[in-house]
Amino acid sequence: MAKFRDLLVKFYRFMILVFGVFEISVIWAMSMFFTCFISSDENEITFFCKDKAPLNILIVIVFFAITFVLAKKSVITNFIGKLNDDAFFNQAKVIILWIITIMGILWVLITQYVPGSDQLDVMSSAYKYGVGDTAVVAAGGYLDRWPHNIGIATVERVISFFVGDFNVVFMQLLNVLGITLIYKKMVDTWEKLGGSRFSQICTLGCGIIFYPLIMYASFVYGNIWHVTLALISFDALVDYFDTKKSLCLAKCALAIGLSYVVKSSGILFFVALVIYAIVRGAIEKTKFYKVLLAIVIMCVSLGIFATVPKVVLAKSMKTELRESTGIWALIAMGLQEDGATAGWYNGYPLNVYYENNCDGPASEKAAKVELSNRLNYLFGDKHHAYEFFSKKIASTWIEPTYQSYWISQVRNHRVTFPKWLDSFMSAKGYTTAAKVFDIFQILIFTGTILWMILEDKRKFVDKAFLLLSFIGGFTFLLFWETKAQYTVTYFVLLFPYALTGFELLAGKCEAASAIKSANKPVLIYSALIIVFYLVGYKLDASHCLSNQNAAYDFYVSQWTESGFNESVYEINNIRAQMNAYNERIVDYIQRLEAEQKKNAEYERLLDENGIAH
Template sequence: MNKTPLNFMYRFCSGAVTVAGTLALVLLSVFALIFRTWIPMNKNEEVYVQFQNPFVWLAILAVIGLLIVLAPQIGRIPEHTLFLCLGCLYAVAGCFLIFNTDPSVRSDAYGVFESALSMNEGRFSSLEPGGYLYIYPHQLGLATFERILMAFSADITFFFLANLVMMIAINFIQWKCCQMLFDNGLARRYTILLSFLFLPGLFSILFVYGLIPGLLFLYIGVYGLISWLYGRGKFAPAAAVFGVGMACLIRNNYLIGAIAVFIILFMDFLKEVRWKSLILALAIVAAALIPGKLLTWGYEAAAGADLSRGIPKIMWVTMGLQDNEDSSFVGGWFNGYNYNVYMDKDMDSETSGEQAKEDLNDRVSELLGDPAKAAVFFGTKAISTWTDPLFQSIWSGPLEDMGQYTHKGILKNIYTGQEGYEILMVLCAAILFIIYGGAVLGIFLRPGGMKCGLDLKVMFPFLFLVGGFLFHLVWETKSQYVFPFVMMLIPGASFGLVLFKERLERLRRKTGGAK
């Protein structure tokens, strides 16, 4: 084996990612088994951490049992047939959802949509003081993407349908990534099944806020990354750069994905001393950062003035560390702090930023002075972020107290928080645990187990998860933000379930032989 310093650094980094990813997944598995996060279907975004519904444990056993018992039948279904059938059912369910709800959006999604619509009509008031993009200039990329879509239609229903198509495309690319990663037909079929059973993806199609488009482009980038590592496809570098760049332009949160791609490419350079990987890594950084700057300059040229710096980023960190003890908000979740302070300071980025720094220093001193309180705060924040089985996908849809209505009994039952909502909570909580737990099994039961580091080709979801977990410990959080991190774990979880099934079969044969 190569013993050069670069190779030593590679092996150290690989081991560190493996250990960090495993610890995060074990922690999340325990959280998902014991707790759940529940959000009532009203406009207040109240967040409650509760003990898990015991029916979830039965649902976990039932789903795992079905996957194992029906494995021979599942294995005989051609992959493309399975994907086509489930994709058609998914499309029908999505259309039923879309055409039986009011075509409307609210809050930030409304602000971005209206800004894009007004700019397409030649009005740039959203860039002026008090306008949405003046306050939140980091949304320029998403607004521009929506402006492009509006060239086809400015109807909200069209955007819902576009989200549906993109969600199916995400599932397709996930399946294709799994085909490259795992030479195991059952793991690939489990990936198809779990991708479509991960219902937050379906309900998120009514959330027009860049979550799904950004995730689609990130999947394109990851597909390019995996293809590159396998030495396949002359367009792999272009796919990686384009996909990651577009994802970051649409949603800044996907910068975590860009960092993960950069780290993997840099580790490939350390492992193989492959300079092309280092060049591609630098290209990923450029793609993640430069388009946003160019877009800002373009709008400044069009407006004939410098754009606002908007709310300083430090304010999201300050908000993310606040307790919110006197409200229904869980600590670290959005509470309006950044907007309120920014407006109180007359939309002055510098003075509001200074205020946020002072408040942040006071809060950090408080947490450092009381470790027990800090542990409870960060533990509750992590649990509330990662144990909402619906990831706010239903809450982000139509709410009656916001004047948004559904027009079928089953949808009304779900979107008003009745029995249908609770049933979905149970089913999705079972799937969530299976994803976390399956990914853990995939690490422990693979050849070599924890003794060898993760291969670069399968590393992205785990590194992406660690980045997201650490980021949302300090940044303002919502469960909807972490939906992409969980979605990416599905292929690894599927492989883990296959390894678990094979281990059970070997144990059964060994036990049967002993008798």
């Protein structure tokens, strides 16, 4: 039995490294030599541009040098020493978390963006749910077309009991809380798994630097909270294995169930939790029934939360929910290329839904045929498959702001922006930010690779959950419909690894020492992946990731701001214009009526005098 457990743990570590190193290395190679920009308009076009690779490499080398130098400075060693004081460490964490929270609150209150697209449809569905409008679940209704959003619509319906319907600002402030908890739970769990306090503080510091995630507070959907709840669940599962308390297990099960309700991609974290429970149980030689109990309770929770919202909705509407198209249309769309770019949304699920008269099973059957056709086409042409997946991965993972600007640039806002904010949200403002976060992104991927190379084998297994979740997200979006906005929370999960990777590098003090202690097979594997991808790109000769620099520069030079201002001032102006228009209409009608009276009187006089007319 002991040999089986050891084999299981080794297999787990091996598979994490095989997939993790492969995925991060491919993204690293792409981000080092290429970059992506998103058009600052509703077209959501991705521009694939050549990056300044020599400069990027130089920056990484300089950062390495700075890391080695700072490792010897007393100011850093003294600060690390102070972090051993619980009071100082906790105070530092609280201060940084409050800074992140305040940044989020200010962003929400200053911008007051108005939700659109699925965000607004979900809020509208929650309202219709409350008033018993069965159209929302009838053929063609939003929740009939997109049944995976029944969960989030139910949650928003419950929230509306307390704060009312369409309370956008409250929902956005709730997202701010979710973002703060993401960082808090990451570092709390990181400490329990043996992560250094210095890496925790640096992780929180990255939360301040990487403000694109804070901008996502405006995005009223399940993107933030499904990750927040998943991390709460993971933290509780760690506590369960540490204490064996049933309350921790209950908290874990409740949180992962809610994560799935908020967004169905919470299932990825559920799978990661089950894998973690099995491996953690094997490492600590936990009694089998306790591990099985944890898995069963999580499964039961997921089953309940996947079923209850649909049952309650059906009873509330006094109707049976129709069969949906399932997941196949979304997978088929993820392998198509006629959207904004490869694998992005193109309306296919709705097209196949309406082409089959809103019939779920018929739509699902048609989607499976399309999926089979796309797979045969892609894998029947190596060149095309290489280009397709290169563009899909790049557009998903190396757009440096992860669409944090775009999601707001195409939305109305309830205030008249000050000039600095107009400039900040312009195409030029976005481009500047993207260039800055391009470097930030490269450093995060570099640090993560360093962690996989330098981390102790046992500690690697203990700490690998967040990386496992990232691997799940990457693999899932490789075939599913994708967008850069879907990946911002997965990117943030890499922060502790990246900071620990640089910390481990600094601990070696000298580059030669770092190389000597590196996991050579992992180092070689990563290097080979990078070389093979870049050589493949050169041989492919399509230049699919580097041929649109001039087009993007021209786009930015021609960009003009869209009229998305919905401030009270603008609304009052519109009302004033409408009132003036209405007054002119009333005046015209009154004059017309007076003219009609004159004509009637004239006709009467003609009749009285026997004059034909």
